[in-house]
Structures are given as C-alpha cells and as structure tokens.
Amino acid sequence: DAKTTQPTSMDCAEGRAANLPCNHSTISGNEYVYWYRQIHSQGPQYIIHGLKNNETNEMASLIITEDRKSSTLILPHATLRDTAVYYCIVGGGATNKLIFGTGTLLAVQP
Amino acid sequence: DTGVSQNPRHKITKRGQNVTFRCDPISEHNRLYWYRQTLGQGPEFLTYFQNEAQLEKSRLLSDRFSAERPKGSFSTLEIQRTEQGDSAMYLCASKAGTSGPANTGELFFGEGSRLTVL
Numbered sequence: 001d002a003k004t005t006q007p008t009s010m011d012c013a014e015g016r017a018a019n020l021p022c023n024h025s026t027i028s029g030n031e032y033v034y035w036y037r038q039i040h041s042q043g044p045q046y047i048i049h050g051l052k053n054n055e056t057n058e059m060a061s062l063i064i065t066e067d068r069k070s071s072t073l074i075l076p077h078a079t080l081r082d083t084a085v086y087y088c089i090v091g092g093g094a095t096n097k098l099i100f101g102t103g104t105l106l107a108v109q110p
Numbered sequence: 111d112t113g114v115s116q117n118p119r120h121k122i123t124k125r126g127q128n129v130t131f132r133c134d135p136i137s138e139h140n141r142l143y144w145y146r147q148t149l150g151q152g153p154e155f156l157t158y159f160q161n162e163a164q165l166e167k168s169r170l171l172s173d174r175f176s177a178e179r180p181k182g183s184f185s186t187l188e189i190q191r192t193e194q195g196d197s198a199m200y201l202c203a204s205k206a207g208t209s210g211p212a213n214t215g216e217l218f219f220g221e222g223s224r225l226t227v228l
Contacts, residue, residue, distance in 0.1 A: 036217075042221060042222075043114075043201055043203070043219030043220050043221050043222050044153060044201070044203075044217075044219045045219070046216040046217060046218070049216075085152075087152055096141065096205055096217065097143070097155055097158060097166065098155070098217060099155060100145075100152030100153045100154070100155075101152050102150070102151060102152050103152055
C-alpha cells in the first residue's frame, strides 16, 4: 500500500473552510484515496473516498490532482466539533485493509 | 444501536493475565477487521476476516494473540500472558463485502476496547 504524508497539525477558524493536504506520490492506478477522522476517544469515522474524480458528500469535498499524487480534503464550514485527527489513506483493494498513518490534528478555533 | 459494538470498553489487568475482547459487527457485514492503536499513533492493522475465515494477519499479531470469528458474526480477540506493551486501544471495524458500485470502501469502526496492563 502506498504511503501518505500529511502535516502533523493545522489550525482553522470556526466557520472558515479547512483545507487538509495529503501527498501520496507512490499511489498506484487501482488504489483509492480515503479520508477518515478520529475524534478524541472515539473510533475512526469515514468521511469520503475517491479514485480519480473529485468527490463531494454532506461532510466534505475531496480534490484529487490530475496525476493523483496528492489530494485535499475540504471541510467547507468548520465547526468546533470538527476538531479531530484526520487520516488520509491510500489503498483498499480487494481486502479493503486500510493502513493508517499518524494523520493531521485539526484544531478548529472559536 | 445498529453500529459496531465492542466489549468491554475498558479492561485493566495485571501482567501475565489473559484477556478477551468481543466485537459485534454490523449485521450482515461479512468483513471484520481488528486494529490496535497506541497513544499518538494511528490505528495499526492486526487481522481481518471474511465471514468465518481469517484471511490476513499482521506481523504485529504475535503468537500470544488469537482472533476468531466462529460463525461469521461476532469476533473475539484474545491476548494471552499480557505484557505492559499490550496496553492500547483495540478497535474493531466491519464492512459489507460487496464489490462494484455498492462497495463504498467504508469501514465502520466501533468505539474500541481500551486495555491497560499493570
């Protein structure tokens, strides 16, 4: 499974968009990009995933570059409840075994 | 609640004792995964089942660890002769095993079982 690189931490003002970057330069053609988040003391929560095209759902948008070597998760209007560790994961495949890194701690400030 | 359920939520034990965690996945999810998470780290994959078959085990799963899913529904993770290094959160996740457009890639995680080995 390809490895991802994320900033250790980021701050965002409440009500503003949070843009979380992820580099995955070794991604292979059939690997998806997944984003999960983990609020303190809870299990990880699925946010969104994509292969090539940009994706949007009720939680977030996922922008994947044309060469698929990086992506950005966008939370359009961050709230205090979005404070969490956000994991960018590449892989899945037949087993859907997801290999987590250390993620980005997003702190939404009032 | 129809989510993934894990029990117990917290377990404190003395070194050398055996512990067992149980995971009840979402009904009809045929894939079940176990992860371990230590403080400040992301979850680490341990093993996964498709129905009752254990299809993959991580090198992290030493011979003191055993996982079962006897009827393809709930799963247990047993740790024998616990060590202080086993202290962690043990997370279970499940997923429907369909392929194609219905395969959203979404793993549903439980709240975890926190183990403290004294």
